[in-house]
Amino acid sequence: MKVRSGLSKFENPFAMRFSPDGKRVLAPNGGGAGSKGQLDDVLSIDMTLDLPEVTEVIPQVADGIESLAFHPSGRFAVISCLEELPPLAHNTYSHLAVIDLTSKPARLLYHVNVEEAPEGIEFTPDGAQLFVQLTSANHIAVFDVDGFMLNRSPFVIRVGHGPASMALGRRFMK
Numbered sequence: 001m002k003v004r005s006g007l008s009k010f011e012n013p014f015a016m017r018f019s020p021d022g023k024r025v026l027a028p029n030g031g032g033a034g035s036k037g038q039l040d041d042v043l044s045i046d047m048t049l050d051l052p053e054v055t056e057v058i059p060q061v062a063d064g065i066e067s068l069a070f071h072p073s074g075r076f077a078v079i080s081c082l083e084e085l086p087p088l089a090h091n092t093y094s095h096l097a098v099i100d101l102t103s104k105p106a107r108l109l110y111h112v113n114v115e116e117a118p119e120g121i122e123f124t125p126d127g128a129q130l131f132v133q134l135t136s137a138n139h140i141a142v143f144d145v146d147g148f149m150l151n152r153s154p155f156v157i158r159v160g161h162g163p164a165s166m167a168l169g170r171r172f173m174k
Helices: none
Strands: 024-029 040-046 053-062 065-070 076-081 095-100 107-113 118-123 129-134 139-146 149-158
Touching: 024 065, 024 076, 040 065, 053 076, 053 095, 053 107, 065 118, 076 118, 095 118
Parallel strands: none
Antiparallel strands: 024 040, 040 053, 065 076, 076 095, 095 107, 118 129, 129 139, 139 149
């Protein structure tokens, strides 16, 4: 992968995803594991170039990035972050990171704390809600989306032991 001069190396990408328009790929750069003692960057790859290239870096997002989801508008993305501590590997200090993709370069807006370990993460097709599977908590958290803001519902969806991935689709009526 070509990387613009002065940007982070492309190494240990994990859970890369294409933007809704296919013009950008976000690549968490750190192998997906926490407890490294360093904050991982997220690389933005421009897919419109003849040879795709890392053109932007969102620096130091988290020590351990599990997955990410683009809002259907393509204006922002949400990244699930682990932040494990080595002596307490069963305890994580998990959060979500909200990334503004409308600014140049893309930038981290804010973090939202969540229960242990956010793995599956998806927006509804209309972008009105975000669902986050919290593997160690054995449920799915639901967020209403208002612009770039995530507003958590006080209710959760119980799903049983260890949910880890999901997909959401449109429901078609006849």
